[in-house]
Amino acid sequence: MTIKDIARLSGYSLGTVSRVLNNHPDVSEKARQKVMAVVQEMGFEPNANAKHLKMRTRTAIAVLVKGSHNLLFSDILEKIQAKFAASGEEVYVAYLDEDADEVQYALQLARQRRPKGFLFLGGDMEYFRTGFEGLEDPCVLLTNNAADLGFPNLSSFSTDDAAAAEEVIDYLFACGHQKIGVLGGNLSIDQISYRRLRGVYHSVKKNGLAFDTTKQYEPCRYSMEEGYRAASRLLQKEPGLTAIFALGDVIALGAMRALADRGFKIPEDISVVGYDGIVSSEYSIPRLTTVRQDAEQLADRGVRTLLQNIHYELPPVHESVPFTLMRRESVRSLDGKETL
Amino acid sequence: MTIKDIARLSGYSLGTVSRVLNNHPDVSEKARQKVMAVVQEMGFEPNANAKHLKMRTRTAIAVLVKGSHNLLFSDILEKIQAKFAASGEEVYVAYLDEDADEVQYALQLARQRRPKGFLFLGGDMEYFRTGFEGLEDPCVLLTNNAADLGFPNLSSFSTDDAAAAEEVIDYLFACGHQKIGVLGGNLSIDQISYRRLRGVYHSVKKNGLAFDTTKQYEPCRYSMEEGYRAASRLLQKEPGLTAIFALGDVIALGAMRALADRGFKIPEDISVVGYDGIVSSEYSIPRLTTVRQDAEQLADRGVRTLLQNIHYELPPVHESVPFTLMRRESVRSLDGKETL
DNA sequence: AGAATAAAATGTAACGTTTCAGAGCTGCCG
């Protein structure tokens, strides 16, 4: 069933049918009605491949890194999809694994689809170095700062991770915590964790203390399972901790469970802070203190910018969107000075 | 940059280049090397649209219903993607909203892509009635029973929801709970909730008791927010409940938070059971007793069957995959007879 | 009424691939 069949059946020509289907002007009401009637009757659906081949245009594409486990990305993705749908754009989603080869393959597949543009969500951009070399199409990075990463010509929107992490540690200090452990990604490839940890350093230094990465930092992936295990390891090597800052809510949730299993009460015995502000953090018991990244604004700015870049040529922008430290039940003040 | 350019640059013809690119025989080693060299040098990527137009073949497609919030679907989806990737299949994912119009539109878009087949995850199939009428392509339903739904010619794999729900209530009764409330989807459109509730009825009846839907059932969507609110409503109208069975883990998690906010201790004051077995249920505090659906097997059977259906014509199958009642901390035995 | 203009419909050339029938070469056999 092709447009040709519709033309034959309706008695009109190919061109006319095409114009009817695409709501072009210069077609009589009579022709429109007749054509649409045949289309309805035959249940015809235009072939997107042929269309896109001809038009040399295609869907915007979002690529998720470490995606399927980071619930923040799910949140953002959902919003992105809704926004693109509202502008009548199709979306092609590819979840990327940790494995570098797979990333290359997925990226290649995505490029073969000839998308209008790319939207990247998070991730260890190292894997993309090679893939990006020849990328001409519009491209926006979310939750990562493109300039920092060495891609100054790409636009990006992210939370000011260093500032947020600094605020977290400042807050913990204000609550009287001195022995703080941190859980996060592999610092050599995960620039996001790296940036957050820089904020930690900054605060620690500002407060006249020291942070020993080998002792106080424990790397893990962004999942509850890994958070659980990493917290256990951290606790074992540094038993006296009064607070744990997890560089991701899913890690924090896993850590809380590990703590509970070891008989710690949260926040009475130990305080926990997360990062991201996923919905689960609001419903956990106890409610998790966390840095809320603005998924809505991230998605909105990203989609809008990408859409603009597709239509006009624009200089790249690197913006931070505001974050909020959500002070909830999982942090306790040791000296009673600072309260929830 | 097209195959034509490669042909010109390499000095070979279109056909030869195409054969090299697709690893066809009948091409000399010399030609292969030369062509590949040019391809590498130019960074050429074949145009997927043209290819698929010509080949009349395309990606398998998964469509998610109420998807973005139900974490079980995220789990299954991830596995599905991995499996298809392993067979070298591309995957096109569409998240479907609650809105019937949007569902129609998304389905239409999906069909225009000319996929090899469809894989549906959950959902209120009512919305698809019309969309399915003309569907010729292979199609598999997951977490829903196609035969029950009136699509006997589609294959489907699901958990035996009624049996699982019955086991849950039996267990609750064995623990001495008599006053049980249930939280789940809108029964008039959500067949999955409907089936689970039938299991509840069955157990209640078997145990010589009664279940009053208007009093003991509170409908809500599959999200923590809604679970929280529904639990609050239920508690208000039926204060004496000793146990709550949520027909979805995210609902259960929301409900637990609502309970905690009202000063109930779980499971001391009230027991909670979920359904799905998402990873969060294992890490919540307390750990959630739930029915674990086998995401791995569901994904495996679904993908395999769809792939087979694409290659050969096969009679539809409707199978149940085994479930497990995970007895965890969120349920307490009132009389001490049944323990964790 | 005839010409000029606007509106509607047509025909055809792409878009970038794959495929298939056949055209040159070898080299081997009788």
Add this chain to the structure above:
DNA sequence: CGGCAGCTCTGAAACGTTACATTTTATTCT
């Protein structure tokens, strides 16, 4: 030495659309 396989390779015809240059038909103006 003619012929017959095998290999390689070529050229052209699709695949289902859209867009552009035309042609046909209807409308208006002097």
